[in-house]
Each structure stands twice: as C-alpha cells, then as structure tokens.
Amino acid sequence: MEVPDQPLPARTFEDLALPLFDQLYNFARWLTQDTSEAEDLVQETYAKALRGFGSFQLGTNFRAWMFRILRNSYLTSRTGLKAKVPLDEEEVDVASPDPSPEALLVEQANREIVRDALTQLPVPFREILLLCEVEEMSYEEIAQVLAVPMGTVMSRLYRARKAMRTLLMQKFKGASDAV
C-alpha cells in the first residue's frame, strides 16, 4: 500500500553508535590496558565516527566500521605504536601441545588465568581473539576491522589461539609446580 520511493528517514548516528558503547569500551580497555587511555580512545572514536558518518554507507557493517576506527586510533596512539604484529604470519604448524589446557579450564575458577594470559598476549593476538570470541564477529567482519584479507584473519586467529594455549599451559604448569 505504502511504497515510499525514498529510504526511510536515515537512522541516527546515536541510534547506531550508542548500543556499541560498552563493547567499544571493553575492547579499548583491553587494548590500552589503562582506564583513562581507554576513555580517551572511546571518546576519540565517537568523535571521529561522528565526523565521518556522512561518508559511512548505510547498509554496510556499522559495528565493524566503529571497531576499525577505534583500532586505527589506537594504533596511531603512543602505546599503540608498539603493538606490532608478531612475525612469521606464514607459519603453519598443525601440531599442538598436549595435554590440552582446555581440559583444565574450569570456567569460574580459572577465569583470572585466562585474563592474565589474554593480557600477556601481543596486541594483534589479543585483539583478534576479542573480536572473534567476545564480539562474536564473523571472519569477514574481523577482516573489515583489521583491514586484512580473510586468509590473514584465519592464519592470525590460528596463531593467536596457539599462543594462547602455550601461555595457558605455562600458567597451569607453573600453578601445579607451585603446589
């Protein structure tokens, strides 16, 4: 019956951006490891996004766009400049250490250990795990946020997980040795 020949009134920047506030803050805090830096980063992200909103194409992935702005702002910040991608992007090593640390992850009790490990991971590994596991982004979304091809997302994710497992193994080993 009603066939508007125009798109419905554009959704506001606030409508789209405000729901992401908590997620963006969490991500910023993980990246910066500092509360006030995280706040500055989130604020800068919103300011940049607001200015650039005119060029944002509605219908494309807004969340990925916001995370990308945040990440780029972080990378150009003082602390971010140190966050280099660890080398050997090509490395493929299917063998994984056993016994598995996953088996030891009794959720509540070991959350702190996982948090420690996550904190210790190099930023590129930390951020990709956060985007994948916490934000539950698809590989494609992650590729948009990081501005890398899908293949790189998959290989980096693989390496991030491997690094995570190695770290956890050390921690569990250390924990059991201490007992």
Next chain:
Amino acid sequence: MPCESWREKLDAYADGELPVAEANALAAHLPQCADCASQVLRRVQMKRSVAMAGKRYEPSAEFRQKMMATMSKPSRRSGAWIWRIIALPAALVLIVSLGVNFYVSREKSRRERVFSELADLHISALASSQPVDVISTDRHTVKPWFEGKIPFSFNLPELQGTDFALVGGRVAYLGQTPGAHLVYRIRKHELSVFIFPDRAGETSGLTSSPISVVSFTEESWTKSGLQYFVIGDVGAGDIESLSKLLRDAS
C-alpha cells in the same frame, strides 16, 4: 572423508564459519570419531573461556554519563545536519528579509510575512526528524489521513508521468488556522504545498505567480475557498508545473 582433511577445518567449524554443507558433513562425522570430537570440544571450551574472560571491563558511571551528554547534544538526525546547513543560510536571509520588510509597502510586507512564515514551516519541517506525519507516496493514503484533522478536504493530483513524487503530509498551522502541509519531491529537492481555508485573515486574498522570496520560490492561488501555497528551493518552472497539477486536481 578421512579425518586428516577435517583437521584443518575444525577451527572454522567451531567458529561457525564452515559452509552449511561441510558443517553438516562434519557434524555427521563427529559422533563416529572421538579424536575429531575431542578436538572440537577443546576449541569450543577455549572459545567460551576467552569469551568469558574477555568480557571484563565496564565504563565507569561518570564516563558513561559524560559520553551520553555529549552524544545527545548535537542535532538528533543525521539527515537534519544537512538541513541545518541548508536551513541556516536560508534562515539568515529570512531574518534579513524581515528587516527589509519595514521599507516595503504594507501589502507586500503582509505577503512576505505569510510567505516567510510558510518558508519557516517548510524549513523546520524538513529539518525535523520527522518531516511528515503520514509517509506515503500514495495520494489515496495521504488525503484520507487528513480527515478529521483539518476542517476541509481537498484533492491531490495524479503524479504518474511527472517528475514529482509525493513524500507525505502533516498538519500545519498558519496563525491559528490548521491546514494541510504536503511534501513533494522533485530531483532531490523538497517542495512544500500548503493548503489553508481562504478565510478573512492573514492569508486572505494572497495570490501570486511564482515569486522569489529569499532563496525560495513561491506561488499561491485561491480556489474553491482554499488558499494554496507552493514553496521550495527550485526554479519557477517546477513550482509552476506542480501548481498547475494541483489546480487541475482541485
């Protein structure tokens, strides 16, 4: 399919990134293969652990409040920014034109006052988050919507074969008189059509062929006891064609 070929797909499977057909095939394989099953389980456990550990930081109440305050200050609608940019110079010119009004004849000043007011209605409607209250390109939807809202009825033209499109309508007030405000579009320009009863009063007897008032072009006429105004930032030609369509319909 042998286990080996599944191995490299277990990550994608746990991430829900495997194409449906492959994911189904793997799901069928898992109950028969303890090795693959435990590998998938490991990945799922790790994903969950990281997800739980990763949801860690919450913004402080102060920071949240600060951000919400800055976010709600600027104009609400992205579209409205554009209109602000357009409307601001137009509004400035209107203010100047109101000042100039002191020096022109009374009749002309009355007309300009009405047109300025209509221009204001036009601008403020388009700058608002909801330019129209009934959104429809169908005149048979828009016209009945006004029933009971305004003390008269009117006819709207068929637009097929023209460049004009109906956007929608709302109730507008000129003085204290309610009337119909219709928004049309032509080549990305919005035009307002105002229809008020032609009573004695502010608008009475105001007719004009297309005239330019500040940055807008307006045309008005009276027909069947109704006063019509067409206004927009388009050329006189477009105003005239829309006016003709409306005249022929009413």
